[in-house]
Amino acid sequence: MKKLVNDPNQVVIEMMEGMLEAHPEQLKRIPGTTVLARKDAPVQGKVGLVSGGGSGHEPAHAGYVGKGMLDAAVCGEVFTSPTPDQVYEAIKAVDSGKGVLLIIKNYTGDIMNFEMAAEMAEAEGIQVAKVVVNDDVAVEDSTYTTGRRGIAGTVLVHKIAGAMADSGASLAEVEAVANKVIANVRSMGMALTPCTIPAAGKPGFHLGENEMEIGMGIHGEPGIEKSEIQSADSVAETLTNKVLEDLKLESNDQVVLMVNGLGGTPVMELYIVNRKVAQLLKEKSIHVHETLVGNYMTSLEMAGCSVTILKLDQQLQELFDAKAEAIAYKK
Known part of the structure; x- marks a missing residue:
């Protein structure tokens, strides 16, 4: 450790x-x-x-x-x-x-x-x-x-x-x-590496050198599937589509978008993910009121990210602003 x-x-x-x-x-x-x-x-x-x-x-x-x-x-x-x-x-x-x-x-x-x-x-x-x-x-x-x-x-x-x-x-x-x-808020995450609780001294789970896990929780709880590492665009598409499917947004809806790092992912990579998420939302005519990219809720040094989308109405937008x-x- x-x-x-x-x-x-x-x-x-x-x-x-x-x-x-x-x-x-x-x-x-x-x-x-x-x-x-x-x-x-x-x-x-x-x-x-x-x-x-x-x-x-x-x-x-x-x-x-x-x-x-x-x-x-x-x-x-x-x-x-x-x-x-x-x-x-x-x-x-x-x-x-x-x-x-x-x-x-x-x-x-x-x-x-x-x-x-x-x-x-x-x-x-x-x-x-x-x-x-x-x-x-x-x-x-x-x-x-x-x-x-x-x-x-x-x-x-x-x-x-x-x-x-x-x-x-x-x-x-x-x-x-x-x-x-x-x-009105939905999220989904993924992990590239495990993290180590200081008092435990060893990683909480194992991912192979060429593995990632989709749907991983912020404490290392299992997700929905392990797979070979995919491109940033592929990961962004998987996370975003699952969130949108659940949130049931419509054309011209206003949203806040958060691309969150889990502690061990360079901000460079978070912006690459955000690039694809933004493209997907534009294709569906969903308007991003504001985008947050960075480490907002991490998992020690876990590498990975999550995508969060909040659907706004006038009240939520005013309070967010x-x-x-x-x-x-x-x-």
Whole structure:
């Protein structure tokens, strides 16, 4: 294992300490926790937004803490759900009296622990709502998941729900718009190489020198097929067509497109994939309102990418276009 770490069991804490040193004007750590929150949390008159999950997906989720996005992110151990008490501390830290929305990726451990935390907070009189992101069209049920997995589309839920919360909307209104994003966003990914959890010290799965896997999950969960490595255009076509088939877009629809790297793929290659995805959308007269290319939700050093498409209406477009100032995303 070749990694720039010290103690493999301290990577999350040391990562958080490094983030705090880099962004002291934006972030604070809730003492005794693995929660990173907005420096000014709780923000009065605003619904609080909390997300999180296992670490190893950076910049998700702490990179999206900031004005117009999340109020706090809970950092679990690598690829491991944060414990209920950590999520509970995050809820308390961001509640200003208007309630808190939990944005959860669809993994069994995350759902169980976030729901337990919500019950603890509600027992203290805090209003809590929950949404579950399930944008991955690759497989219906998989390792750690009943139903579809939550992957890079989660970032767009953070953005749009964050804008809605910033507008002073109620908890019910923020929850409704988050669910609207979830209903209109789809993603699918692929992997060229495995990744290594620091504490494990060896790759989580095996792909041959000339192999790739289509539909791979962000923790290395199996996809829909292994095959010989294909060209960037072929991969882009496979991912995009599967997403479009599920999303059922029509001519002249407006979308946000995200081509997301999994941590080990050069940005050069992501732009090559984006070139083909853009061509496919133009051929179908689907208009791209904005394109995001880069590492938004990674899998440590896994090589590969995912394609995410969000169908917009006027409300979602206005909220997507609203100002945001997080570490990893500025609008």
